[in-house]
Amino acid sequence: MITKENYKVNSKGYYGKFGGAYVPEMLLPNILELQENYLEITSRPSFKKEFDYLLKDYVGRPTPLYLAQRMSEKYQAQIFLKREDLCHTGAHKVNNTIGQILLAKALNKKKIIAETGAGQHGVATATVCALMGMECIIYMGAVDMVRQRPNVERMKILGAEIRAAESGSKTLKDATNEAMRHWINHPTDTHYIIGSVVGPHPYPDLVARFQSVISEEIKYQLNEQIGRDHPDMVIACVGGGSNAAGAFYHYLDRPEVQLIAAEAAGLGIDNKKSAATTFLGTEGVLHGSKTLLMQTADGQVTEPYSISAGLDYPGIGPIHAHLFDSGRAHFCAVTDEEAMHAGIDLSRLEGIIPAIETAHAISALDKIEVKDKVVVINVSGRGDKDLDTYITWGKY
Amino acid sequence: MNRIDEVFSKKKKGVLNIYFTAGYPKINDTLRIARTLEAAGVDIIEIGIPYSDPIADGPTIQDSSQKALDAGMSLKLLMRQLQDLRKHIKIPVILMGYINPVLQYGFTKFCQDCKEVGIDGVILPDLPMQEYAEMYQVTFEEYGIYNIFLMTPQTSEKRVLQINEASKGFIYMVSSASITGAKQEVSQAQIDYFERIQKMNLSVQRLIGFGISNKETFDNACQYASGAIIGSAFINQLNKDDSDEAITSFVGSIINP
Numbered sequence: 001m002i003t004k005e006n007y008k009v010n011s012k013g014y015y016g017k018f019g020g021a022y023v024p025e026m027l028l029p030n031i032l033e034l035q036e037n038y039l040e041i042t043s044r045p046s047f048k049k050e051f052d053y054l055l056k057d058y059v060g061r062p063t064p065l066y067l068a069q070r071m072s073e074k075y076q077a078q079i080f081l082k083r084e085d086l087c088h089t090g091a092h093k094v095n096n097t098i099g100q101i102l103l104a105k106a107l108n109k110k111k112i113i114a115e116t117g118a119g120q121h122g123v124a125t126a127t128v129c130a131l132m133g134m135e136c137i138i139y140m141g142a143v144d145m146v147r148q149r150p151n152v153e154r155m156k157i158l159g160a161e162i163r164a165a166e167s168g169s170k171t172l173k174d175a176t177n178e179a180m181r182h183w184i185n186h187p188t189d190t191h192y193i194i195g196s197v198v199g200p201h202p203y204p205d206l207v208a209r210f211q212s213v214i215s216e217e218i219k220y221q222l223n224e225q226i227g228r229d230h231p232d233m234v235i236a237c238v239g240g241g242s243n244a245a246g247a248f249y250h251y252l253d254r255p256e257v258q259l260i261a262a263e264a265a266g267l268g269i270d271n272k273k274s275a276a277t278t279f280l281g282t283e284g285v286l287h288g289s290k291t292l293l294m295q296t297a298d299g300q301v302t303e304p305y306s307i308s309a310g311l312d313y314p315g316i317g318p319i320h321a322h323l324f325d326s327g328r329a330h331f332c333a334v335t336d337e338e339a340m341h342a343g344i345d346l347s348r349l350e351g352i353i354p355a356i357e358t359a360h361a362i363s364a365l366d367k368i369e370v371k372d373k374v375v376v377i378n379v380s381g382r383g384d385k386d387l388d389t390y391i392t393w394g395k396y
Numbered sequence: 397m398n399r400i401d402e403v404f405s406k407k408k409k410g411v412l413n414i415y416f417t418a419g420y421p422k423i424n425d426t427l428r429i430a431r432t433l434e435a436a437g438v439d440i441i442e443i444g445i446p447y448s449d450p451i452a453d454g455p456t457i458q459d460s461s462q463k464a465l466d467a468g469m470s471l472k473l474l475m476r477q478l479q480d481l482r483k484h485i486k487i488p489v490i491l492m493g494y495i496n497p498v499l500q501y502g503f504t505k506f507c508q509d510c511k512e513v514g515i516d517g518v519i520l521p522d523l524p525m526q527e528y529a530e531m532y533q534v535t536f537e538e539y540g541i542y543n544i545f546l547m548t549p550q551t552s553e554k555r556v557l558q559i560n561e562a563s564k565g566f567i568y569m570v571s572s573a574s575i576t577g578a579k580q581e582v583s584q585a586q587i588d589y590f591e592r593i594q595k596m597n598l599s600v601q602r603l604i605g606f607g608i609s610n611k612e613t614f615d616n617a618c619q620y621a622s623g624a625i626i627g628s629a630f631i632n633q634l635n636k637d638d639s640d641e642a643i644t645s646f647v648g649s650i651i652n653p
Contacts, residue, residue, distance in 0.1 A: 028550075029548075181452075181454075185578070286449070299496045300448040301448045
């Protein structure tokens, strides 16, 4: 029997047993300020009006829901592509940064900080800061700065200050640590724009709500095209999980819709070089929330690996930990090699070069039974930023 | 009686709490440093459990944690190192760390082992009060381990009262909006904060920490609280010279008139 379960956040900031706000007292006033105000502010008509206006005229929403003919033939299914790759800045990330900068303004914050791994969230943050004329500091792992040089320059062109995270493994998790430390040191005038559905409550819910525009559009676009508002299946890739949270959001409580999350297996889940958190992770606390994370038996956070910098995170948003734990979503692990081939496949069949993150979601088509089903794949980002990776991989 | 309460029952002013990272500078230094600190006249010892992602800590403590981890330090090993703690050390010993390694160790087992080796209190900055009350308080109390809460200049008055209500032993009064190891002059805003809290006449003792680095900052903090906590400055001392003599003279430079 399917019991009616609520997959959204509860009043205490938890998704099942995951979530919460595990932050030091130094950060608590900021977190409480957000917890106490985010729902009220984001439901103000004036807020909604500006948010919708910017999503439409600045970001370019609604993004198309495109019936991928040749892909559908190949899999004998009806495959729709939700084109988040056509958003301004090249990925869904900007939906969240638009929302959060409006929230920051409503809270009277003067400065913005953010973390970034591959640079996509950093670029999306630097973009909205330029748009709003706000000071912007982006923390990025020193190792990632070398790997993602073009995005570093994009952020600089947009006027952001980039600070290298030199601590720990010098990647995304350390950039997140540094951003949190910065926030501790500047508690009153600064808003921290977290880029995924991770972090202490209310961030996972806040980000999921801003990204939920994705499934909101899918519902009416599908209705227009096939006369019903839901597919049989929604597929999205999951690193922290913001695009998946947005694509799943309005279907969470619709058991007739299967939710498929593609995680980055890196070199394979039996290999140490992987980022497939639901396969390799255990329960713990990371960046302020109880969730699944990759760690040693002693509770030290380990460094993940994926060819896709955007999926290269040792944890997963608490909403996804709960979707996994409750069995509501099906998780599959996609290796680097499988993802790269899927990326080429989409390029050749539909003329769309996807971000390598997105390519993981495409690859899920080979791992699950999709025949005769209506499937929506969230094309979270475009592949321009990954050209070097495609070239280095070379098998096309 | 918990050893922390004993200290405050005897000493109302000038309580010195010194922090160092377990397994630093060398993996087997934990007990040696604790013994040297006690012999030098420290009132409370705080031992850091190294963690890969210590978000409340500045570069000095981050660095010591990472080096200890690289050398093979873990909570399991720390508990082994502390097995004979109470044969050597009489003053209160507190463990400071982040919640994740404690959860992986097993929370109940952690409290059990703390009691067994003679740990008096625990500081877990990322364990919030709500979660503490709902999931952990009962176990802490069962084993007689004090959970020490923090307050900061941004903590609201209402919350300060809640913290006072929930606290045992002492309240860790963070001196300014900062991570550990931030160097600063004592500002008027800080003094206002210290005086504001002092006037609240809280029932629980307070120790001031963060930015306390020498006799001057220690003495100043002691005007507004029962004592103070030194962390990063002591780690810096260990980086310069970690001999017993150097540790003794560091402590002496703070407590000797």
